[in-house]
């Protein structure tokens with residue numbers, strides 16, 4: 001198996017393991033936390049009544065439902081995701097004009113030329129071979145179809161991961177190895193030159209990038225906040241690989257590192273995102 005195929009498979013396994021289960025269990029909270037971002041995505045995507053929308057990596061379906069409401073009963077949103085636990089949650093939220101499928105967007109046999117709009121809220125950064133995946137997804141789009149997705153800016157600009165990972169680096173026996181520039185993961189689309197390459201190679205126009213920052217809010221108790229942070233981000237995967245003793249040291253280190261971010265009755269960490277827009281050529 002090639003490196004890209006192995007990485008792709010590892011992502012699918014991860015989203016069907018404890019991480020996917022935790023995202024599924026935390027759906028209501030995630031939706032609340034990402035509401036501002038969903039509104040920003042609606043603003044740049046401009047869904048119109050009656051449009052056919054493809055939501056890549058739709059997860060528990062929150063963005064699909066928001067876009068389903070915008071396109072109305074005459075429109076349609078198809079949410080595709082590889083995570084069985086998350087798609088199960090999505091199916092429970094469905095509107096009549098939304099449909100969810102357990103589907104690998106890199107290879108799923110989409111109906112050719114069907115969609116007016118491609119959207120994603122943090123669901124496009126996990127392909128082992130993103131150039132090939134976007135070229136495949138392009139076949140599902142009408143010529144001139146719009147694209148609007150949200151992806152994280154680089155790790156250095158995202159303290160909600162930088163802070164816990166930095167704390168773990170200081171206490172774990174073998175420090176985390178940062179992913180390579182071409183490897184999948186939450187920050188794989190932080191580099192605008194790389195995203196432009198992937199999209200133009202895939203048959204899309206050179207994209208525009210709008211910076212969008214929002215407050216990510218966690219409980220003021222740093223121990224509780226640390227518990228939540230390791231459920232949603234890369235620190236969780238790292239912690240799961242550790243002995244019980246190292247996990248306890250890691251949790252204490254993360255909680256200590258979060259203490260300076262207490263603001264009133266919350267811990268607030270900035271989430272820094274690219275809103276990427278383009279069209280199919």
Ligand SMILES: C[S@@+](CC[C@H](N)C(=O)[O-])C[C@H]1O[C@@H](n2cnc3c(N)ncnc32)[C@H](O)[C@@H]1O
Nearest residue numbers: 015057058059081082083104105121122123126
């Ligand atoms: C960070 S989560 C975001 C979920 C959802 N869009 C949200 O905002 O709540 C990333 C999602 O991408 C999905 N994903 C990863 N690789 C995928 C692939 N090859 N095809 C479809 N979905 C994929 C994961 O299963 C996961 O649900």
